[in-house]
Amino acid sequence: MTNATAEKPLHSVSVAGIVVREDGRVLAIRRADNGAWEPPGGILERDERPEEGVLREVAEETGIAVEVEQLTGVYKNLTLGVIALVFRCRPVGGVEQLSEESTAVRWLTPGEAEDAMKEVFAVRVADALDGEAPHVRSHDGVRLLAA
Template identity: 65%
Template sequence: MSNSTGDGPSTPLHSVSVAGAVIDESGRFLVIRRADNGRWELPGGVLELAETPEDGVCREVWEETGIHVEVDRLTGVYKNTTRGVVALVFRCKPSGGTERPSPESTEVAWLTPEEVSERMGEVYAVRLLDALDPYTPYVRSHDGHHLTPTR
């Protein structure tokens, strides 16, 4: 393969997404049930070219849940090796708004860490549970379904 200039191997193309691990005062996580596949996930989406990761998290969480957030810190970087998506997850705290579904989410809920482990797939649950660890950020890879063992 060659790149667009025709002089060598192609450069891998990756998409960068951002997501919010939004935690309320009682330790529950803000989650959505996705409209396209019915799965529970943390709110997030593709980072736009002109926005900072922090601004992207605030926008995505608000668009999908109706909740405004303040970004605290980066808690993890997660790469889907099958789809070439790199997700940056930020711990956030709610700062206003009212929960409501969106075209991208059929439900919005606050789940305890135990409920996160029960309802969410491994590669999404770990993103929320990692945000509880003060010694983050984590760097993890997965195939879309299961975490890749670390070295």
């Protein structure tokens, strides 16, 4: 191993929930830090199982309690070294509320989510809804990269 390789930081792992209501709408937040629409999620804590992290992140950012149904995708941001584990979830309680991390919480149709979100987040919604999970994709933070 070269020094350059040894000095690179470890990857971080994030989790996100594609929360789907019975009417097919998906839960989205407008992030406080950059104004972008995204599925709720965040960095997985060291002592958390991925499913626990999804429950925590969705509740913290939206006020909605969820049940995890299935891993739907693994996404790597090659620019930042972040690996995101994305799960389809269903709401089981709570009421939409804002947090320090969200300036809006909305239930969007899949089409609205595709229009509102950057490609790398819209694809996570589409992947969660297509029933062919799990997907494995890489991106540069904005665009998907060819396999």
